[in-house]
Amino acid sequence: MHKAGTLMNSYTAVGVLQACAELSLLKLGMEIHASLLKYNREFGIYEGNALAVMYAKCGRMGEALRIFGEMGEKDNVSWNSVLSGYVQNGLYEEAIGFFYEMLESGFKPDQVSVISIASALGRLRNLLIGREVHAYAIKQGFDSDLQVGNTVMDMYTKCFHVIYAERVFHQMPAKDYISWTTVIACYAQNSCHMKALEMFREVQKGGMEVDSMMIGSVLQACSGLECLSLLKQIHCYTIRHGLLDLVLQNTIIDVYGECGKVDHAFQVFERIENKDVVSWTSMITCCVHNGLLNKCLSLFTDMRNDNVEPDSVALVSILAATAGLSSLVKGKEIHGHLIRRSLITDGSVSSSLVDMYAQCGNIENSFKIFDRARCKDLVLWTTMISACGMHGRGKDSIELFREMQEMGLIPDHITFLALLYACSHSGLVNEGKHYLETMTSEYGLEPWPEHYACVVDLLGRSGRMEEAYKFIKSMPIEPTTAVWCALLGACRVHLNHKLGEVAAEKLLELEPENPGNYVLVSNIFASMGKWKDVEMVRTRMQERGLRKDPACSWIEVGNKVHAFVARDTSHADSVAIYTMLDEIMQRLEMDGGYVEDTRFVLHDVREEEKKRLLHGHSERLAIAFGLIQTPEGTAIRITKNLRVCGDCHEFTKLVSKLFDREIVVRDANRFHHFRGGSCSCNGFW
DNA sequence: CCTCATATCC
Numbered sequence A: 001m002h003k004a005g006t007l008m009n010s011y012t013a014v015g016v017l018q019a020c021a022e023l024s025l026l027k028l029g030m031e032i033h034a035s036l037l038k039y040n041r042e043f044g045i046y047e048g049n050a051l052a053v054m055y056a057k058c059g060r061m062g063e064a065l066r067i068f069g070e071m072g073e074k075d076n077v078s079w080n081s082v083l084s085g086y087v088q089n090g091l092y093e094e095a096i097g098f099f100y101e102m103l104e105s106g107f108k109p110d111q112v113s114v115i116s117i118a119s120a121l122g123r124l125r126n127l128l129i130g131r132e133v134h135a136y137a138i139k140q141g142f143d144s145d146l147q148v149g150n151t152v153m154d155m156y157t158k159c160f161h162v163i164y165a166e167r168v169f170h171q172m173p174a175k176d177y178i179s180w181t182t183v184i185a186c187y188a189q190n191s192c193h194m195k196a197l198e199m200f201r202e203v204q205k206g207g208m209e210v211d212s213m214m215i216g217s218v219l220q221a222c223s224g225l226e227c228l229s230l231l232k233q234i235h236c237y238t239i240r241h242g243l244l245d246l247v248l249q250n251t252i253i254d255v256y257g258e259c260g261k262v263d264h265a266f267q268v269f270e271r272i273e274n275k276d277v278v279s280w281t282s283m284i285t286c287c288v289h290n291g292l293l294n295k296c297l298s299l300f301t302d303m304r305n306d307n308v309e310p311d312s313v314a315l316v317s318i319l320a321a322t323a324g325l326s327s328l329v330k331g332k333e334i335h336g337h338l339i340r341r342s343l344i345t346d347g348s349v350s351s352s353l354v355d356m357y358a359q360c361g362n363i364e365n366s367f368k369i370f371d372r373a374r375c376k377d378l379v380l381w382t383t384m385i386s387a388c389g390m391h392g393r394g395k396d397s398i399e400l401f402r403e404m405q406e407m408g409l410i411p412d413h414i415t416f417l418a419l420l421y422a423c424s425h426s427g428l429v430n431e432g433k434h435y436l437e438t439m440t441s442e443y444g445l446e447p448w449p450e451h452y453a454c455v456v457d458l459l460g461r462s463g464r465m466e467e468a469y470k471f472i473k474s475m476p477i478e479p480t481t482a483v484w485c486a487l488l489g490a491c492r493v494h495l496n497h498k499l500g501e502v503a504a505e506k507l508l509e510l511e512p513e514n515p516g517n518y519v520l521v522s523n524i525f526a527s528m529g530k531w532k533d534v535e536m537v538r539t540r541m542q543e544r545g546l547r548k549d550p551a552c553s554w555i556e557v558g559n560k561v562h563a564f565v566a567r568d569t570s571h572a573d574s575v576a577i578y579t580m581l582d583e584i585m586q587r588l589e590m591d592g593g594y595v596e597d598t599r600f601v602l603h604d605v606r607e608e609e610k611k612r613l614l615h616g617h618s619e620r621l622a623i624a625f626g627l628i629q630t631p632e633g634t635a636i637r638i639t640k641n642l643r644v645c646g647d648c649h650e651f652t653k654l655v656s657k658l659f660d661r662e663i664v665v666r667d668a669n670r671f672h673h674f675r676g677g678s679c680s681c682n683g684f685w
Numbered sequence B: 001c002c003t004c005a006t007a008t009c010c
Helices: A010-023 A026-040 A045-057 A061-070 A076-088 A092-104 A111-124 A127-139 A146-158 A162-171 A177-189 A193-205 A212-224 A228-240 A246-258 A262-271 A277-289 A293-305 A312-325 A328-340 A347-359 A363-372 A378-390 A394-406 A413-424 A429-441 A449-461 A465-474 A481-494 A497-510 A515-528 A531-543 A574-591 A607-615 A618-629 A646-658
Strands: A552-557 A560-565 A636-640 A663-666 A671-675
Touching: A010 A026, A010 A045, A026 A045, A045 A061, A045 A076, A061 A076, A076 A092, A076 A111, A092 A111, A111 A127, A111 A146, A127 A146, A127 A162, A146 A162, A146 A177, A162 A177, A177 A193, A177 A212, A193 A212, A212 A228, A212 A246, A228 A246, A246 A262, A246 A277, A262 A277, A277 A293, A277 A312, A293 A312, A312 A328, A312 A347, A328 A347, A347 A363, A347 A378, A363 A378, A378 A394, A378 A413, A394 A413, A413 A429, A413 A449, A429 A449, A449 A465, A449 A481, A465 A481, A465 A497, A481 A497, A481 A515, A497 A515, A515 A531, A552 A618, A560 A618, A574 A618, A574 A646, A618 A636, A618 A646, A618 A663, A646 A663, A646 A671
Parallel strands: A636 A663
Antiparallel strands: A552 A560, A552 A636, A663 A671
């Protein structure tokens, strides 16, 4: 129409711009912009607002700001358009800055402004400013507004503050189905599952409107209660009442995933005809949580073949999978995607990149991403602290924690977990004890069982076995399996038989269905030479029909992952690998620095046979393969599913010196950087 | 112009 030269009236232009905003039609929107400039030269407040909204919704915040800046006259809609634009584009910090700008410029934020900023604060989990905004809303009398109430309640929910959210709910003069949905979600997401179900019963009793999102929250509560039958019941209820729309199907995939029912999730997923990004993301996340990491990568390929563009949430899920697989090649590929689509704007993407690089053994890149991140939120700091911990850089973790405090961020439980973990893996005993104390005294955080397990690990790893045992006895909670595992692991390293037996007994008593426990216990008896006890544990395990995961190591060369089990001969280059291993052994013997430590052999066999078994450990095969296949001087990165054995640890040190190679090994617990004959773990492995 | 679903640190 405008191409034909017809003069567009402003009413039409605004209407078309609104449609462009809704449908993300940037090109058409820009044409309208151009023709407005051409025919109207000066446009009024309505056109300006519509243009700003169009640009914001098409992801062009810079352009939206320019329009806003050039507008002579501004009303509340103009300010709010920019504010909500920031929020929709995930630029939450900028939204906060803009909100303060509104206040300073003398413009009084209205209900809509409060709604936008509260939603940003919820996503940032910023309780501090959140309360400030809430107080402002009350002062202005906005708190009686239904939508303000709903949004503020949601903000408190996302900040994990049930009590405030609850209070807002009860004080609201009127409630709609979104209020009820939000309060149910609040209970479901903050471990008050029974309360969530009670609220839903009230909704049903009152004959109120039920939509698919409310059911979604109810389902989350069921999954929190691990009540599969109730979950299935509600699943059927939604089908009967015709509530099963795409959003709910996506939620159901998610909930089944949380309950470990991957098959159920797949059934729902496959029945969806028009799968959207969320469907694919939910299915990928389900696989990540249930350890089906390779399946994640194939789903990602299928998704792209299905012409669904992955958004940042989908890519973050995939990054978690590549991190778990230690696949630096795949991880970098996803990083490339994010760069090309300029999606590295929010903190969560940076966090998962930092985590991915750390878990793939490349902590230097983690630091690069971290340093470049514009706004660093708590999760990003925590991720970096944890990354340093994994790589035995405890001092760096502590330094980061200090910087984070200086920035005014409030650490949460997970931050302290990362910090304690870092201390334990670097032998920083006093520091670790100090932080356990601090988390309660300064931050009022009640330690979780995981924190206590970390401290037991900290004391045990440093050889303070009696102190560790005393600590367990003095804990205000019943020791969990993680606590006994930590003690048992330390007993194995420091060869403490007495406590080892205590821990072993407790462990099998508390969790008789976990095969990993039997392996741990059997290993400790083996290291003591108590072969009868080893036999007894194996029998008990077999009686329960449990099987252990075989030890396995893998290395990524080019675009392929090469996996090895102990004494593996299935690899195509097997002959070359064993020739390489023989050569290494000969050279080590000539040096005279290596003596096999057969205490790490877990079978009752002759001494010579023990040595033979050590030589066939899976990580040695992977290292030999790495030496053959990768260019001289480059780092070799190995991943293995179990903890690295003491003898292989020595062996790898010597190989790193002999071949002048950096060898990075990720075991079940942490990273080891071998260089020039020593390891970054300094013996705290 | 605005609120309720999917993801990141255990």
